[in-house]
Amino acid sequence: MITEDQTPVIEFLTRPSTHGGATVERIDTHASIVFLAGARAYKLKRAVRFDYLDFSTPERRHALCQAEVRLNRRTAPTLYRGVVAVTRQQDGRYELGGAGTPVDWLVEMHRFPQEALFDRLAAAGTLGVTLMSPLGAAIADFHKSAEHRPDHGGKAGMSWVVDGNAAGFAEFGAACLERSAAHRVTAHASSELDRLGPLLDQRRESGFVRQCHGDLHLRNIVLLDATPTLFDGVEFNEEISCTDVLYDLAFLLMDLWRRRLPRHANIVWNRYLAEAADIDGVALMPLFLSCRAAVRAKTSATAAQLQDDAQRRGELEALAREYLAMADLVLHPPTPCLVAVGGFSGSGKSTLALGLAPSIGAVPGAIVLRSDETRKRLCGVPLLQHLGPEGYSASVSERVYATVTEHAAQILRAGHSVIVDAVSFRPADRDAIEHVAAAASVPFMGFWLEAPEPMLMHRTAQRHGDASDADGSVVRTQRAHDTGDLRWCRIDASVPAASVLSVVMNRVRERRHDALNLD
Template identity: 50%
Template structure:
């Protein structure tokens, strides 16, 4: 608890100027110090620590106008961020009155108690090159890291506190209408006609999905999330993706649908031209959550996130960036239609590699959902993806069940307006025909691809696998080579590692 009776000191920006000067002085820390200013804080980096002083400012969405509110916000920031980054958030430190009207730093504490001129959040300093936005700029992010990040986000969301009295369609409508009102203040920047289109499409989506938004809230999918989940607020700590700097100043921004929280990260990757990484993150999150029902909301969520960034950039005088985010918001709310793609071939033919390569180019952002028969089989059998299955798990009745589940999930995904790639052997004519029939019934384009490679390549690939969902080895490949596959109407492509011609041909097939 905060002891407000003993709170004294700075209560205005003018008062804080002296404190900021004190914190900017190398003599205060016994070494060099760097200052970074944001709209809500002054951040001081020195040695192995970071000190964050919250500005004495009041906005409709963020109020640090009194020292009591700043103290409460400091406590909340440490508490909330320790959910995901406990080693980074060390505690709080008071700024105390020193001799001759100067200041001094008080000891590290865990609660804002006692007399203080102001309060600081104290963090362990992280190498800037370990920040994900820096890693993105230097090309150091990859699909494996995105899958590990998805695991971290999914675990965080799974443990986050649930709310049924917040979120839902009313909360999303508030965000959309607030965006529209603030964007309308800059008709020179966004254009009245284009803004009207964004507003109309967003409202139509809200009306169409109002019931689903409330259903998700009532079902526990509105939780105390991060609220500001983009690459700049993610770093590597001991080699692990770590979320930090969550929203602590406004519960309406932080307590949201888990998919809306994730949408900020997907939008950020997409906006940086990193759709393949967004698709890898998206697919891994879907594997962890199974949230196919939420896919229909993604266009609205991605668009709203981009619109929020557009108004923030505009308020900061970054007109070019604001326009780019606004364009992104318009594109996301009016996405292309879904498409059903099937990738077949014997074990080792490269199905999963090709499916993941093609997925970013299929359907609405951030690309298609990849359904992999090997992973679905393990899921239905109730084991981890890398556990080996007994022979009976590959009996005909189980295989039939796997393909039925793949078709059902594909139906649900396409019906939600999203693209899908089904990655399975598809050795039987009926297995191939089933997906073609499904696409016809749903009224969406279908593309089938049959991958081939020489037997020695197939065997070498399956024998080289480690930590993979597939159990296939040399004996499985040799048995598959004896299959009577029947007529294969899908385009055949010989897929060899590093073959750019085959990649180009594959992309032409799905276009």
């Protein structure tokens, strides 16, 4: 509900004269108005009160403007300039930051091109997949440094989400959402919540509930100085922002998947997990994705009811149904499988693994366990830092393969598919990987990539900014070893990567088809 008439302030901010004659562009949402003028952006919080948001008084708007700047400077320090008052002089004139009486408050930001927003880039088909890995790393870094909030989250925090979705479906979804579908999503989410409640509470006690972003979708990410930058996080409701870190990430993954960008979503997912090493929470992702989609179904249905324009109302109702269908779908993931990609350094294992991952298993695709990344974590160095010979001793390599197989088993138990990306030239390492699949009773597919030595050496020499430290001497050492009996499917990796991916995808589909028929 509207609690105050802000018309004079809005008219003042709309005038070019307020901004030195610059043309003013206005962006309206249900909770704020943003005025773009020259090199600045000013965000006015609307005088409104909802069940989840209270901007009802100037004092609250001032406090929440300050909170918005403080919280968002964590991820976008150069974007947020500060808080500025709209003041009224004795003669009744308004000024920005004047000496008169403050009547309202604004968040002042540096302006950026709207075309740099990730949702605009996605809509235009120009959201580069190369941006996804640094984006996943940036989110992981942000979560690592975010404040622990054990007073929120856990099973109770997710119950608040599920119950809120159910209430929204009943109040606003009746006109556009199939009642049985809404009930099915709520019932299944509640069942999953009961099953996973202990894990949710355990993660809260272990520090995985933090002061997160809270609204992490593509419209709140912008490309600044060629860097993916998170902004406009939630400051107005800690029930929304103080949550499990993977629930925070799930909003972005859901948004990418819904926009038919599965490869983008999978790269973010895998880079995040590589940086955060958060394997324990993987089992929660179907529930988290479903709740995020259900929230969007609820808010889209709600927005549709407030529309006077019939066409826009119809678009929002269709969007609500699409989100609800996704919320239902992700709660029924397919049977997981284990794929192993082996071969000497330079054979294209990582390229194949990441190309294959989006099409395998539950949303957002298979988790790639890369031995090179595991080695760096075990040695306590950043993924891109070069390791000396001590990092490649026999004992370290044994720990690497033991950790990879342990994590693969854990992920399969959580219901997600795994791709193991490792050289695996020793028969014992290959046997251990196969044993993981057998113990989990899931389909297994092993591929061995082959290419001539000169090609392997050329590829390793060309590699930069990668977790692998392999060079020509490493290739020669690997090829000198006896690989023993190779039962995995041999793949010619001397051809273009797209051709290798096509061949392997066909074989994976055939194997999964055979496994389903056996069931």
